[in-house]
Amino acid sequence: MIDALAQAEAAVAACLDRATWAADEQDLVAALDAAHRLEQRLAAVKLTLVRELDGRGTATAQGASSTAVWLRDRLRLGVGAARRLVELAALLDATPAGVRDALAGGAVTVEQVQVIADTVKTVHSAAGAEAADKAVGVLVDWATQFDAVLLRKLGTRILDHVAPEVADAAAEAVLRAQEAREARDRHVTVSEQPDGRLRLSGVLDTEAAALLRAAIDPLTTPSGQDDTRAAGQRRHDALADVCRLALRTGDLPENGGDVAQIVVTTSYDGLTRLLGTGTLDLGQQLTPEAVRRLACDAAILPAVLGGAGQPLDVGRQRRLISGPLRRALVLRDGGCAFPGCDRPPRWCDGHHIRHWADGGDTSVANAVLLCGHHHRHIHRGDWAVRLGGDGHPEFVPPAWLDPDQLPRRNHYHRRR
Structure with missing residues (x-):
């Protein structure tokens, strides 16, 4: 074998010295076909050698942890390519003789062998050994015409050719298995991203x-x-x-108490003079051009603040009842207002500072945004919430946590 491979190597080396520019087109095409067949035959030889070395335990005997690791170092392969060699070599033992002969004869590629082996295994489990033997011949014939990708697609209907009596039931079973796999993997x-974009x-x-x-x-x-x-x-x-x-x-479900929408915060002067940047409700910045473009879209509501940053005009949409109030809270609080919380507005509920049952009204002055966790936390009664002199919420901790009960604020959602 070593002598034969040495002769083949010398013949290939001699081909490299030939002047291909002098050959006519027909000879070049014939040489390409011959080179491809030789490549597949060499692949078959290589896999046979790997299979034998793996079976003998040569790799571990030489101190490697596995045959794949040994091949990686010996042949300077990537670890993935080395593992694939070992897997394909093991596959040869389970591959029908007709497929191995087709690979050795250069009629099929290693990739096609993988497809044929997988398909024949499926046919065997669905229709038995006789149908599997028929499938080998059909698939090898197809492999001379189609690449591995198309061969795999054609293989999904191989039972129509070798076992039509079970083809429909098997195809339905395959579809159901595929559907279950898709449902699991979806x-x-x-x-x-750090700059506000999404991947x-x-x-x-x-x-x-x-x-x-x-x-x-x-x-x-x-x-x-x-x-x-x-x-x-x-x-x-x-x-x-x-x-x-x-x-x-307008048919999307509510998100945090409001219909799905985009809210952009900007100054009125900046909007009218094409100068002001804008801020989305999650904090990302927009250019003046983007702000103007969004403000022109009737389905995307412009939200304008006065000079002090308080809601001046949060607009109207006919389908909304409490929407303008919630948007005002989003603009003021920026998210959960509890100190240190980074939950965005879409994760938050509106909380009555003075409870509704106690006569509190539904207004910006009596409401605050709280995420689900801190909403429950506030209702336990340990913390108190109020609006400070500037109209922004502040939270008074319980005495056991802070004997001085100094009011605390959320500084995470800074919008200006």
């Missing part, structure tokens, strides 16, 4: 993916010849447009 992660990542199930495609695909087409946005930028803008459309419907 997730979306929203990670806030989205996740996996959608088939139904949600179809809904997303249907919603954003019509909005991702270039708007004209002067549209220079990249495809990813167009998808970003389409997602934002879908969110705007959803907000305009």
Whole structure:
């Protein structure tokens, strides 16, 4: 074997010295096909060697913790590539002889072998050994025409060809298993970046993916010849447009006691003179241009403060009853007003400073934003809350915590 490989290596080295520019196109294509077949045959030889060395325990005998680690050092591979070699070598033992012969003959690739082995295993469990043997021949034939990705897709309907009597039931079982897997694995992660942007990542199930495609695909087409946005930028803008459309419907559920909406805080003079920056209800800053753009949208409510930072005009939306009051609290408190709490407004409830049952009214002067934890904490009665002379909430601790009972404020939500 060593002599044969040495001869093959010398022949390959000789090919590198040939002037390919002098060959005609037909010879170049034939040489490419031959090189590809040789590559697959060498892969089969390599896997056979790895399988034998792994079975003998050569790696551990030479002091390595595993065959993959030994291969990584010996062949200077990445750890992932080394592990894949070991896994594929072990797969050869469970692979039908016809598949191994196809790999050794250069008719299929290592990736296709993986697909064929997985598919044949599925067929065997669904329809038995005879159908699995038929599947090998069909899949090897397909492998001469299709790459590994398409081969895997075609393999999902292999039972139609080798065991049609069980194909429909098996296909339904596969779909149900896939649906259960999708339901288990579905997730979306929203990670806030230090500059206020969000990073989205996740996996959608088939139904949600179809809904997303249907919603954003019509909005991702270039708007004209002067549209220079990249495809990813167009998808970003389409997602934002879908969110705007959803907000305009008024059908979204309440979020913290108010319908879903965007609130931008700015000064009136800055808004009218195109000079003032704005602040979203979660604290991120917006440019003057962005503030003006949002203020022009009838579905996104401009919220204007007077010079002292007190609510001057929180606007109106016909469908809202208590919305303007809540927006005023968001502008004043910025989130949970309890000292040291960083919960944003959307996690908060409106709390009556003087309880409703005791005759307290529903107004900015008698309300404060509190997250669920601190809302329950205040109702236990250990702390007292009031508005200070500047109209902002302050909290008086119990005597056991602070004998002087000095009022405390939340300095986390600074909006000016």
